Amino acid sequence: MKLKSFEHFNCSLAQTLSVIGEHWTLLIVRDAFFGLRRFDQFQKSLGIARNVLSDRLKKLVQAGVLDKSEGPGHPEYRLTEKGLALQPILIAMTQWGDTYLPSPTGRRLTFVDRRDGKAIRPVGVQAADGRSLRPREIRARPGPGLRHKGQFDRSVPLEAIERGGGGSGDVR
Amino acid sequence: MKLKSFEHFNCSLAQTLSVIGEHWTLLIVRDAFFGLRRFDQFQKSLGIARNVLSDRLKKLVQAGVLDKSEGPGHPEYRLTEKGLALQPILIAMTQWGDTYLPSPTGRRLTFVDRRDGKAIRPVGVQAADGRSLRPREIRARPGPGLRHKGQFDRSVPLEAIERGGGGSGDVR
Numbered sequence: 001m002k003l004k005s006f007e008h009f010n011c012s013l014a015q016t017l018s019v020i021g022e023h024w025t026l027l028i029v030r031d032a033f034f035g036l037r038r039f040d041q042f043q044k045s046l047g048i049a050r051n052v053l054s055d056r057l058k059k060l061v062q063a064g065v066l067d068k069s070e071g072p073g074h075p076e077y078r079l080t081e082k083g084l085a086l087q088p089i090l091i092a093m094t095q096w097g098d099t100y101l102p103s104p105t106g107r108r109l110t111f112v113d114r115r116d117g118k119a120i121r122p123v124g125v126q127a128a129d130g131r132s133l134r135p136r137e138i139r140a141r142p143g144p145g146l147r148h149k150g151q152f153d154r155s156v157p158l159e160a161i162e163r164g165g166g167g168s169g170d171v172r
Numbered sequence: 173m174k175l176k177s178f179e180h181f182n183c184s185l186a187q188t189l190s191v192i193g194e195h196w197t198l199l200i201v202r203d204a205f206f207g208l209r210r211f212d213q214f215q216k217s218l219g220i221a222r223n224v225l226s227d228r229l230k231k232l233v234q235a236g237v238l239d240k241s242e243g244p245g246h247p248e249y250r251l252t253e254k255g256l257a258l259q260p261i262l263i264a265m266t267q268w269g270d271t272y273l274p275s276p277t278g279r280r281l282t283f284v285d286r287r288d289g290k291a292i293r294p295v296g297v298q299a300a301d302g303r304s305l306r307p308r309e310i311r312a313r314p315g316p317g318l319r320h321k322g323q324f325d326r327s328v329p330l331e332a333i334e335r336g337g338g339g340s341g342d343v344r
Contacts, residue, residue, distance in 0.1 A: 012269030097184030103317030118300040128290040145275030
């Protein structure tokens, strides 16, 4: 399976997908969060073909998500700061799966605060003052990095963004 | 490109990936958030092959992420509650792309609170009392839905979860 490049899309989500938008890639990152470091550990955990794993690890290192140790012995792969910053995404995806695709025997994993052992909050969207925002309460505002429509036809559909009173500009 | 099934993985993240873990799928969901409804709108926005789009839309409807209208005229696809609940994931992915894969000409989109026009906060992980948690401050605790190792070799690596003082049980 060839990884598709979405780098021509002028969209930050598409940029992110160009790095992590592939099944195995996110599961490798998950395993790195769980402390796996070596090729054989990832391979055993995921049951993935060695050439596919090799390719995905290489891409993650190139993208700066994983750092590969270059010393003697087996190389180790560790999350960089950029990789660690994926955690809210992974936890939000895990919580969504817990809610909508649950295990019949109960919760699989609970993420807890190390300090007091209490479960973390569901990852959500908050206003500047901390209020929780629901999807319809959020609007997308185009910035200088967004190319004009016509100039770049495959960008985010501008006609859907902040037109007039916010009718179709709502992110809903 | 065949969509890989990760349903045999006993992991909520893998379950989520089985629904949305493919490039086009998440970009279709993004466009639905921006108000696109019809096949031709998605096709024009994404420049995607019609048979691929058709397949992905069908899968999203089957998964309960999109609802397909069955009236006269062109069918319309709308996000269900389950689909709307993907928003924190999409926004977190967009913010990660803004930070680590930015456009050279500035921010592409800013998500703002409809009420006051102020930018939303970065999506992050919070403790029960609202404190922001960094990756090393979070631990994963196995629940009843997690099968035992040995019984199911491809589950989340149990050896990495909450062993003793939290050393390798940290999600980091």
